[in-house]
Amino acid sequence: MNTGISRRTMIKGMAAMGGAAGLAMMAGCSSGSGKGEGASSSSAIYSGVAKGMRGDVTAYVSFDGKEITEILVDAPDDSPVIKDAAIESVVERVIAQQSIEVDAVSGATMTSMGILGAVTDALESAGADIKAFKKGSDAPTKAERETESCDILVIGSGMAGMSAAMQVALHSDKKVIVLEKQAYPGGSTRVCGGGIWTVGGLANEIIGQDSTKEEYISFMQGRSGAAELNTDLMGNIYDISGEAFSDLFNWGLPVSLNSWNLGHPDSKLPCIDSTANINCDWETGNSGLADFLAKIAAANGVDVRLNSKVTDLVVEDGSIVGANVEDLESTYRIDAKKTIIATGGFTRNADLVAKYAPDYTSAFPFTGSGGTGDGHVMAEKLGAPIIGSGMMGLSGINPSLGYYGPIGGAVWAAQMTVNAEGERFMDKKFYGDTLALLVEQTNSCGYGIYDASNEIVDRLEAGVEAGVVAKYDNLDDLASGQGIDADALKKQAESADIKSAPFYCIQRKPLFIGSIPGIKVDEHCRVVNESGEEIGNLYAAGEVMYANVFDGTYPASGSGVGTSCYTGAISARDALAALA
Numbered sequence: 001m002n003t004g005i006s007r008r009t010m011i012k013g014m015a016a017m018g019g020a021a022g023l024a025m026m027a028g029c030s031s032g033s034g035k036g037e038g039a040s041s042s043s044a045i046y047s048g049v050a051k052g053m054r055g056d057v058t059a060y061v062s063f064d065g066k067e068i069t070e071i072l073v074d075a076p077d078d079s080p081v082i083k084d085a086a087i088e089s090v091v092e093r094v095i096a097q098q099s100i101e102v103d104a105v106s107g108a109t110m111t112s113m114g115i116l117g118a119v120t121d122a123l124e125s126a127g128a129d130i131k132a133f134k135k136g137s138d139a140p141t142k143a144e145r146e147t148e149s150c151d152i153l154v155i156g157s158g159m160a161g162m163s164a165a166m167q168v169a170l171h172s173d174k175k176v177i178v179l180e181k182q183a184y185p186g187g188s189t190r191v192c193g194g195g196i197w198t199v200g201g202l203a204n205e206i207i208g209q210d211s212t213k214e215e216y217i218s219f220m221q222g223r224s225g226a227a228e229l230n231t232d233l234m235g236n237i238y239d240i241s242g243e244a245f246s247d248l249f250n251w252g253l254p255v256s257l258n259s260w261n262l263g264h265p266d267s268k269l270p271c272i273d274s275t276a277n278i279n280c281d282w283e284t285g286n287s288g289l290a291d292f293l294a295k296i297a298a299a300n301g302v303d304v305r306l307n308s309k310v311t312d313l314v315v316e317d318g319s320i321v322g323a324n325v326e327d328l329e330s331t332y333r334i335d336a337k338k339t340i341i342a343t344g345g346f347t348r349n350a351d352l353v354a355k356y357a358p359d360y361t362s363a364f365p366f367t368g369s370g371g372t373g374d375g376h377v378m379a380e381k382l383g384a385p386i387i388g389s390g391m392m393g394l395s396g397i398n399p400s401l402g403y404y405g406p407i408g409g410a411v412w413a414a415q416m417t418v419n420a421e422g423e424r425f426m427d428k429k430f431y432g433d434t435l436a437l438l439v440e441q442t443n444s445c446g447y448g449i450y451d452a453s454n455e456i457v458d459r460l461e462a463g464v465e466a467g468v469v470a471k472y473d474n475l476d477d478l479a480s481g482q483g484i485d486a487d488a489l490k491k492q493a494e495s496a497d498i499k500s501a502p503f504y505c506i507q508r509k510p511l512f513i514g515s516i517p518g519i520k521v522d523e524h525c526r527v528v529n530e531s532g533e534e535i536g537n538l539y540a541a542g543e544v545m546y547a548n549v550f551d552g553t554y555p556a557s558g559s560g561v562g563t564s565c566y567t568g569a570i571s572a573r574d575a576l577a578a579l580a
């Protein structure tokens, strides 16, 4: 971006103070910087802007006419945890490689691309030869380092992986390592709403609501249609849930027992809001739940390694004996007596969505960005069956706003939602079932309609400003603007008492919060092959195996995080018993 003479003059003026001092004085820069070996006082500073995940990213680049010597990045709208990881790594790589084509940071792709775009823009302002900085990613080949070993290897640091690791730390002296491919812990657990279902134990004594094992199993079966579920595993989940949930208390998760609801109106499954008392804000990327789990794991000596991706499992005589790992600098192997796959779902892998959930290809992910189905692929390679159908999700605005926050959350306040034919197809449906309904509609879209009497008009106006809410003077204009049958729309509006202009419309699109098809396991979460025989030393826990206990749709609030917590615990307990 050409920042204009006055701005550039100002920037150059600051550069005269010396590269680092000038950069440090840039107004509003709260984020990290990187500094090259050759930073020189003769560098001038140029600014550039590009789009990040949620807003503009500005890069202040110190450039001496030949080399980038220092970069400072300001990305005020992007999530702190995610942007911090991206800024640190991308800036370091750009300076080290003198390239604007370095790899994006896993889990922070949009912020990474924003930083690279802003640096490019700044270099253009500097009149630099951009081609010279387009070297492709020429990161040095990673060194292979010595093989390590542990008793239990956990792949993935979401609720399932951390729950498994904590069981090992609490109940044994076995060595456990958690590998997380992203630069921060948590996966979908980081972005989730924090509802956790639980039965039995202290929580239910206090809230006075419970569900028998039979009720739990029969409710889940009822929600799963004709699918054959693993009822033995469900029994084990039920049995461990009170204790595993109490462990969360004992570790200090400040769960509010005043803040709970039934996971589904037809169930007796209590769902407790684990984020009621902790700082958890999707808008800013703060995740009380994921950060709490990481903190507790660290306090209990669990070795959690970020930026550490398992590339494949190591197989010997049909059993798993470890995994190959790639981190930022090196590749290595970890020998493990037991391995737990807790890699989450595959919502961010379009090929796997097309393969295992072909009816859902029009939906977009609003999930942790590590959900690329790595565990599913590992299991496929071993010949382990992937079972189940359907996806977890609801409706949202777009992959950035989803259904959270002042604008995204406006989807919940629609006075009515119609399809292109003007029919109210989502009325009185459990929110978890709306994903499947939406993908069946014309354009995979529901149209949320609001009028001027709506109490969130201020938020709708903010949405208009942001370009995601449409505003009309009358319903005929709304119908033609959105492609909805006008007569049907007006009839429905009358019955819903929608009559005060102006009228607003939000397109409600199908959004994933998770996937269901997953690795087949036995009642102890041991991975099995096509014949139902155990694949030695291998477990699967969490979203990667949900299909064993529910199918077709998101059955109830809390059934994701809860199932991940309890299956993580089951797999770890079984692994420990086998190693005893």
Ligand SMILES: Cc1cc2nc3c(=O)[nH]c(=O)nc-3n(C[C@H](O)[C@H](O)[C@H](O)COP(=O)(O)OP(=O)(O)OC[C@H]3O[C@@H](n4cnc5c(N)ncnc54)[C@H](O)[C@@H]3O)c2cc1C
Pocket (backbone or CB within 6 Å): 155, 156, 157, 158, 159, 160, 161, 179, 180, 181, 182, 185, 186, 187, 188, 189, 190, 191, 192, 193, 194, 195, 196, 197, 308, 309, 310, 311, 342, 343, 344, 345, 366, 367, 368, 369, 370, 371, 372, 374, 375, 512, 513, 514, 541, 542, 543, 544, 557, 558, 559, 560, 561, 562, 564
């Ligand atoms: C917006 C949203 C709201 C939700 N709200 C709720 C709710 O309120 N209640 C509820 O019960 N459920 C909710 N869910 C669903 C729930 O959050 C998830 O199903 C659950 O957190 C999954 O936990 P997990 O540990 O199995 O997977 P994740 O939390 O996704 O963790 C898997 C981890 O594995 C890592 N990984 C993947 N591959 C590799 C590899 N090769 N090497 C190393 N690491 C790897 C990933 O990066 C990730 O960090 C929500 C989901 C979303 C997206």
